[in-house]
Structure formats: C-alpha cells, structure tokens
Amino acid sequence: MEVILAEYLGFCYGVKRAIKIAKKNAGGKSCTLGPIIHNPQMVERLNAEGVGMTEDLNSVDEGTIIIRSHGVGPQTYEEIQRRGLNLVDATCTHVKKAQLSAKELAESGYSVVIIGEKNHPEVKSIFEWTDKKAVIIENETEAEKFAPCPKLGIVSQTTMAGEHFKKIILHLLDKSKDIRILRTICTATEQRQKAAMELAAKVDLMIVVGGRNSANTTKLAKLCESICKTYHIETAQEISPEWFNQCKKVGITAGASTPDWIIREVQIKCQMM
Numbered sequence: 001m002e003v004i005l006a007e008y009l010g011f012c013y014g015v016k017r018a019i020k021i022a023k024k025n026a027g028g029k030s031c032t033l034g035p036i037i038h039n040p041q042m043v044e045r046l047n048a049e050g051v052g053m054t055e056d057l058n059s060v061d062e063g064t065i066i067i068r069s070h071g072v073g074p075q076t077y078e079e080i081q082r083r084g085l086n087l088v089d090a091t092c093t094h095v096k097k098a099q100l101s102a103k104e105l106a107e108s109g110y111s112v113v114i115i116g117e118k119n120h121p122e123v124k125s126i127f128e129w130t131d132k133k134a135v136i137i138e139n140e141t142e143a144e145k146f147a148p149c150p151k152l153g154i155v156s157q158t159t160m161a162g163e164h165f166k167k168i169i170l171h172l173l174d175k176s177k178d179i180r181i182l183r184t185i186c187t188a189t190e191q192r193q194k195a196a197m198e199l200a201a202k203v204d205l206m207i208v209v210g211g212r213n214s215a216n217t218t219k220l221a222k223l224c225e226s227i228c229k230t231y232h233i234e235t236a237q238e239i240s241p242e243w244f245n246q247c248k249k250v251g252i253t254a255g256a257s258t259p260d261w262i263i264r265e266v267q268i269k270c271q272m273m
C-alpha cells in the first residue's frame with residue numbers, strides 16, 4: 001500500500017515559532033495563557049518540559065506568562081504588567097498585523113468589521129484591539145444586515161478561507177462610500193486545505209491527524225470527507241487495520257497545530273498495514 005503525505009501539512013510558521021519561544025522559557029514558573037496550540041499531546045509534552053498552562057491570570061502571582069500565537073487584547077498586557085509578571089509574547093506576526101490594522105482603522109474613525117468566527121480566540125483578540133467596538137461578521141446573511149456607515153474598515157481572521165472572505169466582502173461594498181479592506185489572511189491554512197483536497201482526490205482513504213479541539217484540523221477532515229473515505233485521529237494508536245481493506249493508496253494530512261512526531265508515527269503505522 002502506498003502512503004502519501006500532503007504537500008503542506010502540520011505546523012505553520014506561527015505555531016513553530018510559539019513552541020520555540022515557549023521551550024526557550026521553560027521552567028521557573030512559566031505558563032501559557034490558554035493552551036499554546038489546540039493539540040493536547042503537545043500541551044502535555046510542554047508541561048513535562050516545564051511550561052505549564054493557565055486559563056486565568058488571577059491564579060498566577062509570580063513567574064512568566066507566555067502569550068500564545070492567537071494573541072490577546074491590550075487589557076491582558078496591562079493586567080500582566082499590573083501583576084508584576086514577566087511577559088513573553090508569542091503572538092504570531094500575522095495575527096499581530098491583523099490586531100494592529102484593526103486598531104489603526106478604529107482610531108482613524110472607521111467602523112471596523114472583522115470577518116471571522118465570533119468564538120475564535122484570535123478574533124476575540126482582534127476585537128479587543130478596536131476598544132471592543134468592531135462588529136464581527138461570520139457569514140453573508142450577517143454582512144447583508146450590516147447597517148451603512150460613513151467610513152468602513154474591514155479586516156479578516158488570519159485563517160479565513162479566501163473565497164469565503166470575498167463572498168462576504170461583496171455584501172459590504174455598498175455599505176459605505178469610504179471603504180478600506182485589509183486582507184489580513186495568512187496563506188498557511190489555505191495551502192493545507194488545497195493540498196489536502198488535491199491528495200484526497202488521488203487516494204482511496206485519507207487520514208487527518210490533529211486535535212479534535214483544533215478548528216483547522218476539523219475543517220481539513222470535513223473537506224477530505226467530501227471527496228473520499230476519511231478518518232480524523234489524534235494519534236497513531238487510533239488506527240485500525242480494517243480501515244485499509246482493499247485500500248491501495250492512503251493519504252495523510254495534518255492541521256497546523258499537529259506536531260511532526262505524531263505525523264511520523266501515523267505514517268509509520270500506515271506503512272506497516
């Protein structure tokens with residue numbers, strides 16, 4: 001049986017960087033604010049290496065707080081400072097750009113729209129940089145309902161699919177005479193989605209590796225499912241031999257928060273089937 005890896009899979013630039021920063025600051029009561037990435041195995045490994053995790057700043061009185069790649073709002077920076085904690089910022093540079101673009105638009109008198117998922121931590125952080133004044137739009141219906149305004153500034157969640165962004169923009173074009181569109185999309189997600197779909201079209205079975213709590217991995221699994229038989233797994237232990245009955249080619253892809261060592265274990269196990 002042939003085992004093929006997607007052209008783009010696994011850690012993106014921002015996640016690699018955040019983990020490198022976290023490891024550099026391991027020990028001495030350092031912890032990330034929220035899980036550094038949506039991958040339970042990586043969070044566990046970092047914990048063993050001396051990087052803890054907290055969801056609540058109030059529970060930390062000393063040590064180092066590491067901001068994860070999704071970023072946080074300005075009040076969190078202030079609170080870390082107020083509590084006298086050491087701050088290490090691992091916000092992805094693409095996310096930082098979206099946050100600062102939104103802030104600049106808001107300060108220049110634009111009504112800001114963030115195109116993205118309301119409950120995503122990155123979108124919440126961008127929202128906070130607009131002094132919590134931005135409107136978050138997830139779909140075309142919400143865009144259609146958006147009230148006209150004199151100046152409209154638009155930014156995007158970095159992981160937004162380009163096509164979805166375009167569709168929503170079309171509904172916003174007649175909402176103002178002065179529109180600034182900042183396409184703050186990072187290519188990592190699209191590259192992984194495109195590569196996964198191309199591979200799914202060539203194989204009998206796709207294995208999608210990554211946290212079940214990872215939105216981008218779940219999305220990859222959904223896209224592959226629409227093309228061929230697909231299994232979403234977190235680790236190689238979940239692989240079952242009967243999946244491969246009459247299977248000549250199997251494809252593997254992984255979300256942007258899936259560590260290389262987990263992808264390798266899945267690859268080896270598939271090759272042994």
Ligand code: SF4
Nearest residue numbers: 012014092094158186
């Ligand atoms: S997906 Fe893009 S924006 Fe998000 S962490 Fe990775 S590189 Fe940064």
